[in-house]
Amino acid sequence: MPVSTLREAIQAETAIAPTSQHLYHNGRLIQDDTKTMEQLQIADGEMLALHVRDMQGSTGVPDQGRRGPPRRRPGGQDPELIRLQILGDPNLRAEATRQQPQLAAALDDPQRFAQLFNDSYDREQREREERQRQIAQLNDDPFDIEAQAKIEEMIRQERVMENLQNAMEHNPEVFGRVHMLYVDVEVNGHRVKALVDSGAQATIMSPSCAEACGIMRLVDKRFAGVARGVGTANIIGRVHSAQIKVGSMFLPCSFTVMEGKQVELLLGLDMLKRYQASIDLAKDKLIIQGEEVPFLGEAEIPKESEEALEEEPRLPGPAGTTIGQRSGVVSGPQSAATASPRQNPPQQAQQAQQASQQQAAAPNFPEEHINQLMALGFPRDAAINALQATGGNVEFAAGLLFGA
Structure with missing residues (x-):
């Protein structure tokens, strides 16, 4: 049976015009209607995905009781098309599970996936517009040295995050943990x-x-x-x-x-x-x-040599991930990050708790070790934090401070 006949059968059952039918097999779009199922290597029992687009062209205004997934925004990507591609490619699905666990969990729910995808897109767009607005404000006085320095730092940070995003997308292996020999x-x-x-x-x-x-x-x-x-x-x-x-x-x-x-x-x-x-x-x-x-x-x-890496300070990365400052290992979003804001303690309480923990942990380290790190030009609090992160090892703590 050719693909054109299949499209006509779908139209008879669903009233969806063939021009609005986008058929996918294993994540690949079927474009040639003249080919048969055998020529496309589609066996009995295999699943085809149907993506409906431009419904107004065939059936008029969509039924209000059957809301489809949100349409693609101008200049953006189609969430439903991306979802179908991920479902049809095990490698893409594994990568999505590793880097975007929330999106991966919503792959079977088109509405939820589109909402999360669009929220992420809107958030990135707002951040980009905010940076542009700040740069525009700083450019109001081109002869202000401090303003130009801030612009330079903002551009540098943007390039750093872009480089990080590209590395996570194209070379994710560099963020894996390398175990010692x-x-x-x-x-x-x-x-x-x-x-x-x-x-x-x-x-x-x-x-x-x-x-x-x-x-x-x-x-x-x-x-x-x-x-x-x-x-x-x-x-x-x-x-x-x-x-x-x-x-x-x-x-x-x-x-x-x-x-x-x-x-x-x-x-x-x-x-x-x-x-x-x-x-x-x-x-x-x-x-x-x-x-x-x-x-x-x-x-x-x-395990002694691995414990220092487990307790290392971490930096925020893209999509809610965290990156180890020393090892460069990327970890997925913590479960606490998905909790509602009302469950989190106030920021001042967190800072007070961290300060009390630092004061309680300070006597555990010899004063000589703290002074050695302070002699290198680091403040006392930073020295204590570094010793906590490295299990009291002075050499690792100094390396952590210099690499921060």
Whole structure:
């Protein structure tokens, strides 16, 4: 049966003119009426979507009791057409669920979807017009230096948000969380999950790990000192040689015992270069002297290093999403964001609560750590917030402040 015959059958049943019928198969518009169902690869039992447009051209004024979805606004996109395209493409639906969960939840309700789509469009339009109005007001005096500086900052912020939106649309993978590389090793018979870090100069072990491995008695305290980088950390000493098992190989290795690290053991460049190790990301393995050692999966990674990322400060992103300041990870809208405004406490109460939490949390961090961050030029409140976000790690806190 050709498509033209199908359109005539639809007209006989619904009184919708063929010119107003837009038929979709798997999200694709059927435009050639001369082709048959077989030629279009439409099998029995498959679903076709009918989108009705320009109803006035065939049936006059639509029935007030049967209101269709809102028509496309001038210069805008048709909400119903977008909804049908998303329904017909699993990839688009998955992306909508990830980036626009409210719209994705309303895909089966044309009226609700169109309302949410138009509300979002109106909100963006109002924000755009407000920015243009502010720029126009500032342009009233072109010789005002402060006004020109504000215009420059507004334009810069607009370009930043545009760049962010383009990145989320075309390169969403850059906002995914990249997990660190860990391998299972044994030090003096004690199993440890070691972080592989080719950017670290030396192999580092925490004091608690050195105690558990039974090599704390071998620490040479003549090598004690202070490690300086983004932050500072105390070096207790150095274990000149201990046996480490990587894969099936037993290798001698030296360890720098250092405080203030959230990882128990970090395999640095000294060991990786000594044994000519290779980090093969394609195979997801550490190749050392010809032996391939698989990296640990996400579920096997120590949770201590992930907790700092979970508590990191977040920035607002498009469509109600939030973006981590340090990791760049995008999260969907929180459930609290969908609650009614009357359920939210007043802003002053929230600020007072946050201030009380900061005051209560301040004694948990050594004053020395707070002073170290303040010496870098940051206020005390910012230093305390950074320490809270990083679990008390001074190095991570300093990196967070510098990257903010």
